[in-house]
Amino acid sequence: MSAPAPAAVRPSVVQAVARGRRRRSSRRLLVAVALAVLAVAAFAVTLMAGQTFYPPGDVLGVILGERVPGASFTVGRLRLPRGVLAVVAGFSFGLAGVTFQTMLRNPLASPDIIGISSGASAAAAIAIVSLSLGGTQVSVLAIVSALLVALLVYVLAFRDGVVGTRLILIGIGISAILDSVTSYALSRAGDWDLQEAMRWLTGSLNGTTWDQVLPALVALAVLTPVLLSRAHDLSAMQLGDDTGAALGVRVERTRITVIVAAVGLIAFATSAAGPIAFVAFLSGPIAARLVGAGGSLLVPAGLVGALLVLVADFAGQFAFDARFPVGVVTGVLGAPYLIYLIVRTHRAGGSL
């Protein structure tokens, strides 16, 4: 049963291997801690700064439940839910995005490219505009629709297993169909609905309330451990499905677990904040550049996503003359990167 005893190995080589591994894992840790610190700092800034500045003491007081004149409303009711949703949605998008990109070994395979976010958006737009639903019902519909779209893309792409490229192309097609459904629904919207439904086109954190934040927060708390528990398996599957299976991964089972968890994250976050453009798509590759290849990117990508949404939302509110929803800002960042990535992938046939 036991493996053969390794032939005599020079201790110097073992030490070199251990040193190399420690160096890399300490770099990963350093990057993760730095990202976390930056995200916390950005979160703190979005709570303090705005039309009116509140010092840290006031903000902390509000968070601890004290009544601070002015700050209790502005920070407690407006900025805090908005900031928390920025973190939760950003982390969800980043984590789910990099999961898909890793699993399908292609940076184009993120849920916002292959139609899953579009599915959630289209369902939400129809629910608001045509069916006049609100609140929880919209979220439920968005989630169910995202799962159905994921299933549809998976089934259409399935032939003796799923090949990344086929799934991506089918997903892009489905995504285009669903986007036109959203546009059609919005073209029939009344003025009041339009404001709300616009969220489902670009993603926005305007007017965030705790009712919207809570389901996304719970989903993140439940699904993150599920995904992290599969991080090792995903790393093995990155070497190809056959190699992964040879390394002892139950490939199909892992894939389904991971897809359901990642789609769940996307759907809950989208139903709260809309499909914030390109965050799922951008976070993984940015994290990969920072951390370096080799390690798991799940947590770094989540942190990058949170940071992206926090910064983009803050910039959208205060950096320009007009106020832009967060999705407009991330869209401006993401589109050129998408083009760059397609050009580069086309040249090198590379992966994440």
Next chain:
Amino acid sequence: MTTSHSLAAEGLTLGYGDRVVVESLDLVVPPGEITVIVGANACGKSTLLRSLSRLLAPREGRVVLDGKEVHRMPAKQLARTLGLLPQSPVAPEGITVLDLVGRGRHPHQGMFSRWKAEDDVAVAAALEATRTTELADRAVDELSGGQRQRVWIAMALAQQTDLLLLDEPTTFLDASHQIDVLDLLTDLNRGRGTTIVMILHDLNLAARYADHLIAIAGGRLHACGTPAEVLTEDSVRAVFGLDSRVIEDPVSGRPLMLPIGRHHVRPQLTPNPLQPVE
């Protein structure tokens, strides 16, 4: 050293969709030896190898490792005994040799478990055995084809399995690197007693390096035995539809196959000059 793992296929029928690729095949892998599988393109060799390593569930029959059906064994437990290097594994962009080889430790690690000292020893041993220690910090995509193949073999070695299956480990390599890889696998087999099963395209290299040669034709076992028993002019005709002369290899004393095509053949050897080859 535990080299007594028995791997066998019993009445194995394999297929994809409606297509049956391998039909009721019986096969025994001799423990502690190098077994080479040969056969024409699309004869079911790779399918067979995938099934032997649990990647493909059989339609009928079973694959048995030490008396247990591999398709019912826990995946990680199997992966600690039997390793597979597929034909075209994927290296994530920018991954270093050290990280890639380290992933071979996956079946020895738990869901969240930390890296242990024995993992470092196993990785170091794999690097040493494949002479890739100097490459440890290089990115895999910068390496030459021969170096990359050695790194992949190191990854499979880090898995520390007593049985190692390889699907065409010498494809895309030039002559010297082919010999290099096959010598390396032979060292492993002789040094550690690792049982090796591999598919090779080149019949003469197969005959040179195999202790046990298996010829597959049309999804069925055509012949198995020592290279001298299996590599004959008749079996080359039956398996590959090719006329040939088989002589003794002056270097190894093993059989050496010389194909007889329609051109560049001395007149007295041409089988039927006027008849087109089917």
